[in-house]
Amino acid sequence: MYLNIDAQKDQTYDAIVVGSGISGGWAMKELTERGLRVVCLERGRDVKHIEGYETAMKAPWEFQHRGRPDNMAAEEYWAGMRTGYTANEEHRYLFENDKQNPYLETRGFDWIRAYHVGGRSLLWGRQTYRWNEEDFMANAKDGISVDWPIRYKDLAPWYSHVEKFTGVSGSKDNLSVLPDSDFLPAMELNCLEKHVKGEVMKKMGRTITIGRVAHLTKPQTWHSALGRAACQYRNMCMRGCPFGAYFSTQSATMPAAMKTGRLTLVPNKIVTEVMYDEKKGKATGVRTIDQNTMEVKEYYAKIIFMNASAIPSASILMNSKSSRFPNGLGNDSDQLGRNIMDHHLAVGASGSFDGYGDQYYFGRRPNGVYVPRYRNWGNDKRDYLRGFGYQGGAGRGGWGRGTSIPGFGAAFKESLTEPGGWTMGLGGFGEVIPDESNRFTLHPTQKDKWGLPVVVFDAAYGENERKMRIDMMNDAAEMLEAAGLKNVNTYNDTSKNPGIGIHEMGTARMGKDPKTSVLNANSQVHSCKNVFMTDGAAMTSASCVNPSLTYMALTARAAKFAVDELKKKNL
Amino acid sequence: MNRREALSRVALLMGGTLSAPTLMAFGNNPATLNTSADFVLNDAQRALVSEIADIIIPRTSTPGAKDAKVGPFIELMLKDCYRAQEQQNFVEGLADADARAMKVHNKKFLETTPAEQTALLTQIEKDTMELMKNANVKQVKVGDNVDKEVVEGKKLKGTPFWRLMKELTLFGYFTSEEGATKALNYVPIPGKYEGCIPYKKGDKAYAL
Numbered sequence: 001m002y003l004n005i006d007a008q009k010d011q012t013y014d015a016i017v018v019g020s021g022i023s024g025g026w027a028m029k030e031l032t033e034r035g036l037r038v039v040c041l042e043r044g045r046d047v048k049h050i051e052g053y054e055t056a057m058k059a060p061w062e063f064q065h066r067g068r069p070d071n072m073a074a075e076e077y078w079a080g081m082r083t084g085y086t087a088n089e090e091h092r093y094l095f096e097n098d099k100q101n102p103y104l105e106t107r108g109f110d111w112i113r114a115y116h117v118g119g120r121s122l123l124w125g126r127q128t129y130r131w132n133e134e135d136f137m138a139n140a141k142d143g144i145s146v147d148w149p150i151r152y153k154d155l156a157p158w159y160s161h162v163e164k165f166t167g168v169s170g171s172k173d174n175l176s177v178l179p180d181s182d183f184l185p186a187m188e189l190n191c192l193e194k195h196v197k198g199e200v201m202k203k204m205g206r207t208i209t210i211g212r213v214a215h216l217t218k219p220q221t222w223h224s225a226l227g228r229a230a231c232q233y234r235n236m237c238m239r240g241c242p243f244g245a246y247f248s249t250q251s252a253t254m255p256a257a258m259k260t261g262r263l264t265l266v267p268n269k270i271v272t273e274v275m276y277d278e279k280k281g282k283a284t285g286v287r288t289i290d291q292n293t294m295e296v297k298e299y300y301a302k303i304i305f306m307n308a309s310a311i312p313s314a315s316i317l318m319n320s321k322s323s324r325f326p327n328g329l330g331n332d333s334d335q336l337g338r339n340i341m342d343h344h345l346a347v348g349a350s351g352s353f354d355g356y357g358d359q360y361y362f363g364r365r366p367n368g369v370y371v372p373r374y375r376n377w378g379n380d381k382r383d384y385l386r387g388f389g390y391q392g393g394a395g396r397g398g399w400g401r402g403t404s405i406p407g408f409g410a411a412f413k414e415s416l417t418e419p420g421g422w423t424m425g426l427g428g429f430g431e432v433i434p435d436e437s438n439r440f441t442l443h444p445t446q447k448d449k450w451g452l453p454v455v456v457f458d459a460a461y462g463e464n465e466r467k468m469r470i471d472m473m474n475d476a477a478e479m480l481e482a483a484g485l486k487n488v489n490t491y492n493d494t495s496k497n498p499g500i501g502i503h504e505m506g507t508a509r510m511g512k513d514p515k516t517s518v519l520n521a522n523s524q525v526h527s528c529k530n531v532f533m534t535d536g537a538a539m540t541s542a543s544c545v546n547p548s549l550t551y552m553a554l555t556a557r558a559a560k561f562a563v564d565e566l567k568k569k570n571l
Numbered sequence: 572m573n574r575r576e577a578l579s580r581v582a583l584l585m586g587g588t589l590s591a592p593t594l595m596a597f598g599n600n601p602a603t604l605n606t607s608a609d610f611v612l613n614d615a616q617r618a619l620v621s622e623i624a625d626i627i628i629p630r631t632s633t634p635g636a637k638d639a640k641v642g643p644f645i646e647l648m649l650k651d652c653y654r655a656q657e658q659q660n661f662v663e664g665l666a667d668a669d670a671r672a673m674k675v676h677n678k679k680f681l682e683t684t685p686a687e688q689t690a691l692l693t694q695i696e697k698d699t700m701e702l703m704k705n706a707n708v709k710q711v712k713v714g715d716n717v718d719k720e721v722v723e724g725k726k727l728k729g730t731p732f733w734r735l736m737k738e739l740t741l742f743g744y745f746t747s748e749e750g751a752t753k754a755l756n757y758v759p760i761p762g763k764y765e766g767c768i769p770y771k772k773g774d775k776a777y778a779l
Contacts (some may be wrong), residue, residue: 059759060746060779065645067746070651071608188766235760235779360770363761364779398776399745399755403738406696408627409689416741417633417754419776 002318008300013264014566016286016301018271018316021119023535023551024307025164025253030559031305032260034565039299040263041288043270043308044472047094047122047463049250053240055090063089075099082110083500086123091238094122102454104443108497109340109457110299111311111504117267119309120502123238126214126246126366127543128168128389130159134377139541141565142385145339145434146511148540149521154178158553165256166247166552167223169231169367170212176211178372178389178545186210187367191359192422193396197369199483206374206479211367211391214247226255233363246366266291270450273320274304274329274531282530282571283329284571286316289450303530303562303571307555309442310340310536314507315455317525317533318352318442330518330525336508337441339434340459341542344503346493347469348390349476350425351485360396360419368393371426371479373544375471384467386431388544390476394424424485428472431544434506435463438498459498469494503547505539523558530571534558610650610658619665620645622681624740631716633754634741639747645739655731664732666696692733699733751778 014036017027026038046052060066069077069087077087086095096113103111108248114120133152140147156179163182171186187210189197197208211297215231216223228244228251235248257263269288275298277284285300306313314337318328328336373388375384397420402412438460442453473492480488511517514526519538525531534555536547543550567571612620621642628636636642649658671691672680680688706727744750751757753777 057759059748059757060751061748064649065652066742068652069646072651073652190766194766232757233764277713358770360768361764361766362768363758363764364777365764365766382759402741406700408692408696408737410629410631413628413631413754414592416745417774417775419770461622567681 008298011285011298012300013037014301015039015303015305015562016041016299017305017307018286018313019043019119019306019308019535020117020249020254020265021114021307021309021535022121022124022249022548023555024119024305025121025249025553026552027305027307027532027534027559028146028263028265029253031563032257032262032280032565034559035262036563037262038257038264040257040265041269041271041286041299042117042119042265042267043291044117044119044267044414045310046117046265046267047240049244049255050240050242052250053242054093054423055239056242057097058080058090060363065089076211079103079111082496083112083502086112087377091123094238094240098480103450104454104456105497106456106458107457107460109440110454110497110499111457112499112502113309117265118254120205121248121249122204122240124548125236125546126212126516127169127179127213127370128163128166128549129370130181131155131545132179135541135543138386138543140435144385146509146513146516146540149510149512149517151436153523155550155557156554158249158557159549162549162556165222166214166252166549166550167216167219167228168212169215169217171210173207173209173372174347175372177374177377178370181212181549182459183212183221184215184220187213187215187217187365189369190361190394191356192353192424193369195353195356196394196424196480196483196485200371200479204479206371208369208371210400211370213367215366216245218469223252226251226252231366233365235364235366258555265384269297270452271308271316272452273449274306274316276322276324276325276329276528276530278322279319281528283528289452291450294450302566303532303556305558305562306533306537307529308449309384310504310507310539311455313444313533313535313537315453317531318494319453325527330508330528330531332527333516333518335516338436338439338554339456339506339509340438340440340498340504341432341506341539342433342463342498343436343503343544343546344430344465344469344496344498344540345427346496347430347472347476347491348392348425348427349480349490351477351480351486351488353394353422353424356422367540369426375468375475382467382471384464384471385433385543386464386468388428388468388472389489390423390426390428390472392426392476394422395422396422407461424480426476426479428469429501429544429546430465430468430472431542432461432498434509434541435462440507443517449496455464457499461498466494487490503536503542505536505542505547508533508537508540510541523554532558532562578612603671607655607658609651609652609719610646612646612662616662616665617642617646619668619681622688623668623736625690626692627737627740628744628750636744639744639749641740641743641747644743644747645736648739648743649735653735654729657735660729660732664695667732668692671695675679682758683758695733696737699731702727703734745778 008152017040020042076099080086139145170183172180231245320329373387375387376501402416446454473490508518510519624636624641668680756775757778
């Protein structure tokens with residue numbers, strides 16, 4: 001290891017963006033388009049759009065184990081194995097090797113990482129939902145945790161701003177619980193989904209709608225201008241999309257930022273700390289270590305956007321110690337690393353349907369149905385706080401059904417070459433309430449191969465989640481039964497840890513009071529105003545809808561504020 | 572990832588088609604898996620595996636398991652993706668097939684007639700289902716597209732031979748180029764999605 005003392009000037013930019021995933025992509029786009037010279041520091045390797053998606057066009061037989069993880073992969077991707085899918089051969093190259101990047105668990109946490117340019121924007125579920133007005137008031141109303149310092153109206157124009165650029169497919173439902181976005185045309189429901197939608201509305205008054213997804217169903221001129229094309233319905237999204245049809249850093253925000261000529265992207269740079277100048281009372285830049293060469297290098301800027309995702313962003317601040325901040329930059333409240341939230345899932349029901357044997361579908365829709373929250377909403381009152389939504393879908397059985405039914409030979413084979421009966425499933429996504437004792441810390445002595453302290457998790461679901469899951473399981477079965485499905489089976493897998501939803505949030509929450517929160521209403525660190533944080537770390541509560549759209553909106557909003565403040569010379 | 576998944580969000584979005592082969596799970600902590608990379612079959616065992624696979628999926632108007640080289644695939648999968656217990660069960664299962672043939676017909680399995688082979692495998696399947704039933708193997712959903720089988724008690728030592736043989740034959744065949752493109756409708760780039768189209772008996776299911 002050696003210290004590179006380059007001329008400070010060469011390493012000076014207007015803004016530093018730490019991380020290049022969903023929120024980092026938005027930070028680089030918005031800041032460069034508003035005139036700033038930006039350097040984006042990404043800890044992982046570069047993954048080039050299209051040419052970097054090494055498995056995107058492969059057929060099943062081109063994978064050695066036809067997709068399944070082998071024993072060696074199972075050992076190396078030990079956290080990924082807990083999901084049941086991320087260690088598969090088709091997309092494992094985009095997930096982190098847990099053996100090489102270990103973490104520790106006092107109480108379990110399923111930490112699924114993707115360290116490379118684009119981060120998990122290449123791997124996300126692409127389900128895209130606005131929060132509702134109640135979501136931002138929930139903590140205050142329930143008298144738990146701290147209140148959000150912003151409301152829906154503060155974010156609404158920014159939701160519109162990011163939706164238009166992103167491209168969100170969906171149908172207008174006019175529901176206060178799930179505000180509509182600016183939509184591209186919706187994807188279609190299949191026969192059974194249409195049937196269940198109709199029956200559940202008729203018999204239970206609950207809405208089932210098509211999932212809202214960040215896929216281009218009808219590219220607009222500004223999408224095409226970036227080289228993005230319409231969805232081809234391959235449903236191989238996690239390998240990377242060679243058509244640029246779903247929103248990712250590579251397909252959308254990074255090319256937009258590059259067009260300005262003001263973006264410098266530097267892969268392989270692990271940010272180890274934010275440097276703080278006690279005299280100026282602000283951050284001056286960041287220190288990095290190259291993941292391959294171990295070279296230490298500093299970058300300087302007027303403002304810093306932390307977009308490394310909830311756990312890494314907060315750990316970088318924890319690791320940024322000075323005499324002003326002995327417990328980590330911005331950690332006067334001791335809230336850094338606390339209140340880890342996720343969405344709890346692996347609970348729901350599925351069943352089979354007799355009928356529609358003369359109906360099928362064409363194409364692999366990378367989307368399903370969505371049931372918006374109805375519990376603890378309006379006049380409904382349960383013995384737990386908050387609520388849940390469902391994602392699900394219907395389809396006809398494939399050849400896999402042959403494993404558990406008796407038979408073999410010619411007739412057996414021929415039967416498996418035809419589609420099986422219809423089944424439909426609904427899987428819950430529940431809101432997790434913030435709890436200070438759900439946290440991570442940095443290990444006092446154990447270091448990773450770059451000399452950085454290893455993350456230690458100590459988190460678990462609580463009573464509120466456990467109670468909610470009973471409803472999540474039973475309600476799903478009730479809806480399917482109401483729609484006439486048979487053999488309805490419920491499941492409630494309680495073996496999963498927080499983190500399994502891959503929606504980590506809350507480790508540097510926004511709030512009104514610096515004594516109880518890390519970030520203010522403008523996404524600035526309360527006590528160090530030129531450091532902004534707009535990834536999952538910022539979340540004060542979790543809602544039950546997928547979070548990425550809200551990170552995007554928070555980032556675009558903070559970027560505008562930051563540039564305005566710079567112009568006013570307030571930063 | 573927000574991703575999908577077990578719970579797999581990914582699987583959820585595939586429309587819950589339950590097409591993923593079920594995997595027996597006797598605890599999924601890889602650290603506790605006893606694995607052996609030294610697994611290898613001899614020529615006689617290889618011939619037997621290929622033959623049984625071809626009896627499960629014979630050549631009809633479309634290619635069969637032998638055409639799709641399912642035998643070597645099964646060996647590779649057992650070596651790379653399964654535990655020592657399953658490897659042992661598999662080898663013992665092959666020996667058992669020969670022993671059963673010897674007992675009834677005084678011949679090795681491969682030397683018996685097709686009708687005798689069918690009868691032997693039918694009995695093996697029946698015995699396996701009974702064995703699994705007695706061990707209280709329950710199919711449990713852990714997600715909309717992911718089934719897991721849990722075994723209560725210690726009555727069953729790993730996945731039984733026939734179950735491995737059948738699952739790997741179907742998996743190997745329907746994901747092979749021959750199986751996916753000839754026995755199923757392989758559409759790598761659909762280009763569009765239509766939610767409801769007419770289906771005629773005899774039309775092939777999609778390979779993906």
